Amino acid sequence: MRILVTGASGLLGLNLSLVAAAQGHQVTGLSHSLNLQGVPFNTHQVDFLEMEAALGLIETSRPQAIIHCAAVADLNLAEQQPALARQLNCDVAGRLAQAAAGWGLPFVHISTDAVFDGVAGGYTEKDPTNPLSVYAQTKLEGEQAVMAVYPDAIIARVVFYGWSLSGARSLSEFFFNNLRDGQRVKGFTDTHFSPLYTEDLADALLEMLDASLSGLYHVVSPENLSKYEFGVRIAQRFGFEPGLVEPVRMHEVKRGAPRSLNLVLSPEKVQAALGHPLPTVDEGIERFYHRWQDKYPQKLRSFAV
Numbered sequence: 001m002r003i004l005v006t007g008a009s010g011l012l013g014l015n016l017s018l019v020a021a022a023q024g025h026q027v028t029g030l031s032h033s034l035n036l037q038g039v040p041f042n043t044h045q046v047d048f049l050e051m052e053a054a055l056g057l058i059e060t061s062r063p064q065a066i067i068h069c070a071a072v073a074d075l076n077l078a079e080q081q082p083a084l085a086r087q088l089n090c091d092v093a094g095r096l097a098q099a100a101a102g103w104g105l106p107f108v109h110i111s112t113d114a115v116f117d118g119v120a121g122g123y124t125e126k127d128p129t130n131p132l133s134v135y136a137q138t139k140l141e142g143e144q145a146v147m148a149v150y151p152d153a154i155i156a157r158v159v160f161y162g163w164s165l166s167g168a169r170s171l172s173e174f175f176f177n178n179l180r181d182g183q184r185v186k187g188f189t190d191t192h193f194s195p196l197y198t199e200d201l202a203d204a205l206l207e208m209l210d211a212s213l214s215g216l217y218h219v220v221s222p223e224n225l226s227k228y229e230f231g232v233r234i235a236q237r238f239g240f241e242p243g244l245v246e247p248v249r250m251h252e253v254k255r256g257a258p259r260s261l262n263l264v265l266s267p268e269k270v271q272a273a274l275g276h277p278l279p280t281v282d283e284g285i286e287r288f289y290h291r292w293q294d295k296y297p298q299k300l301r302s303f304a305v
Contacts, residue, residue, distance in 0.1 A: 001028060001207075002026045004063035006096070007070030008043060009034040011164040012110065014070075014300065016067065017041050019202035028061045030054075034072070034165065036303045047248045050091045050264040055099050065209055066100050067108040068093060071139070075257035078135035085168055088140035094145030101150040106209055107156040113193065113220065115140045115157065118260025121224075125216045125269055132258040143216070152214040156205060159220055161196030162288060165296045165304050171195075172288055175231040179240035184203055185230030187245045188252060194220035195230070197284030199291075204270070213273055218265040233282070237289045267289065 003020050007013035017029045018040070027041035034251050036043045042061075046054045048070065058066070070230050071089050076087035093109055100107035103246040105140025116123050117130035131137040143155050161172035168177065178185045196204070196219065225233075250261060271277050279287075291297070 002062060002064045004028045004061055004066045006030045006068045009036055010069055010163055011162060012160060012201065013069040014165055015162055015198040016069065016202040016205065019199055020206055023206065028063060034304060039303050044067060050087060051095055057121045057244060063105060065106040066096065067205060068096055071215055071259060075133055075135045078138065079133065079225045079257045082134045085134055085138045090141040090145050093142035094149055097146040097150040097153055105221055108156060108205060108209060109146045111137065111143050111155055111157045112139045113263040114260060114263050116260055116263060118262040121264040122266060123261030124266045125218060128235040134262050135257060142202055154208055154213055155216045156219045157194050158201055159193050160198050160201045161195050163291060163300055165300050167297055167301060170229065171230055176238065178281040179235050179244055184244050184246055185231060186248045187231040188250050189226050189228045189247045190249045191227045191261050192224050194219045194224040194265050195281060196278060197287050200279045207274055210272065217270040219270050220267050221265055221266045221279065221281050221284065222277055224264040225281060233285055237285050
């Protein structure tokens with residue numbers, strides 16, 4: 001299948017593009033500021049603020065499916081530039097979905113667990129949303145824009161970790177980098193989430209595409225834990241000192257954009273649709289560890305121009 005991936009230099013977009021290429025798909029990756037070199041797929045630099053030119057390039061690429069990963073994902077940047085966040089997280093998503101519907105192409109839109117306020121936790125796709133930050137609000141508006149023009153699209157609410165192009169994009173890399181250097185780090189004991197390792201998430205998204213699913217899904221790990229416990233597990237698997245992870249509560253640390261505390265999501269709907277459970281956190285950390293042994297982080301960094 002010819003698959004076009006937006007945000008192909010990002011944490012999810014790059015790993016997804018590599019997984020899809022390894023599965024035999026013909027991948028075209030679109031990135032904004034970074035020009036990738038040496039990757040096993042076609043790449044183009046695109047500015048989605050120039051939407052007509054972007055759509056022209058996509059149409060020329062003749063994809064058979066589109067997976068939209070590109071977004072303003074920096075919570076503090078979204079707070080500082082809400083108009084830009086709304087344009088890229090909402091308006092662009094709607095335009096891409098509308099084009100995909102017109103072309104008759106399957107469309108996967110990547111959203112976030114942060115659309116919930118984190119008061120209750122254990123969220124299903126039927127639970128009411130209540131985003132706390134500009135980022136979360138614009139991502140929810142992106143979901144709504146996609147569904148308004150393309151009800152048969154896949155919307156995947158996700159939370160993930162893994163190895164990135166810069167080596168400093170994910171929570172797992174934050175813990176790894178600091179713990180490797182013997183630095184103390186803070187881990188929140190009162191923030192809970194259900195993170196999937198990026199390549200596991202990529203596998204799931206491609207499987208959903210292959211199964212011709214449609215609608216809203218929580219594509220997260222069936223296991224949840226605090227960010228403190230996540231850091232401790234990273235330390236234990238890599239043989240670092242777990243005591244370097246300092247347990248703290250969110251309010252004890254000054255933060256920028258508001259963040260939800262309990263973002264535990266239920267993946268039961270997608271697991272039922274696919275017929276199997278998604279990987280646990282420990283399974284993901286194991287894969288994260290073995291990729292480090294395989295020098296995968298160095299391979300990713302070699303793609304940066």
